[in-house]
Amino acid sequence: MTIVAFQGEHGAYSEEACRRHFGDTVETLPCRTFEEIFAAVEAGEATYGAVPVENSTAGSINKSYDLLLDHDLKVHGEILLRVRHNLLTIPGNAAGISQVRSHPQALAQCESYLNRRKLTAVPWYDTAGSAKDLAAEPVAGVAVIASRLAAEVYGLEIVDEGIEDIANNYTRFFVVGKGEPAHAGRCKTSLVFAVPNTAGSLYQALGEFATRQVNLTKLESRPRRNRPWQYVFYVDLDGHWQDANTSAAIVGLLSRAAFVKLLGSYPAATPLEQETSGSQSALLQI
DSSP states (O other): OOEEEEESSTTOHHHHHHHHHHOTTOEEEEESSHHHHHHHHHTTSOSEEEEEEEETTTEEOHHHHHHHHHSOOEEEEEEEEEOOOEEEESTTOOTTOOEEEEOHHHHHHTHHHHHHTTOEEEEOSOHHHHHHHHHHSOOTTEEEEEOHHHHHHHTOEEEEEOOOSOSSOEEEEEEEESSOOOOOSSEEEEEEEEOOSSTTHHHHHHHHHHTTTOOEEEEEEEEOTTSTTOEEEEEEEESOTTSHHHHHHHHHHHHHSSEEEEEEEEEOOOHHHHHHOOSOOOSTTO
16 A cells, blocks of 8 residues: 655645645655655655655755755655645635635735735645634634645635636655666656865766766755755756666766765656646645
8 A cells, every 4th residue: 555645734735746646545644844754754654755845936945855865765756736726715604705824835825816805814834724724613704725635625615716826836746765666758867966176076077967968957056064165966867877878977977076866766747747737736834
């Protein structure tokens, strides 16, 4: 039986991402923090974990990348989901809404919608949590912003759909687990490395990929937490580490870098998955 750990309450966007990727029958394990996701997989309490790593408008989620560096779990896949917020309330309570509860990031992503309707935003600890709490203690005139799944889980009425200000807003998840996935189809590889603090060291390291026609889809620097003013570089690239050109580039990188950690090679999410994902993920605790 496959069990997938996610951060948040049942009905969270992250749980919806799990169901989109693994199917509606997958068993999910809610966790309070990202650290608990990694711990659950390492302890065997979950088969995989779904961890948000990047949002198309807000950028990378640094906590997730730090945990990928600190732990030995591998990336087994990626999920691309469009952020689609919904206004939910107690059934029959759609008229007279004056306050809207949700996670601060969800409220910010629907600011124009709320302002046009003169609705008061009330920050809550979690999107799914706001739905759970309203279902447990109904309050007249109060609605929440949460996922379609949250409406189903807590029996709430969907008053309005797609209320986010930016339609083309996606969140990318990594599916993390033990071992390595099989090499199949179009793959991507993620890795992290550091280079000596010498002139041209980064240029030479990246040249190992350029000279072999290996396409880098992402390059981002992060501070090394144990070494002030030194940095590590996170890279995503097209291809599997076992492919001839990719393998040769990584071997070349090993000769130039201070250290290299392969985070994993995994099936790439397709544009079709991105466009057809109907209810999606925002960031962090949503």
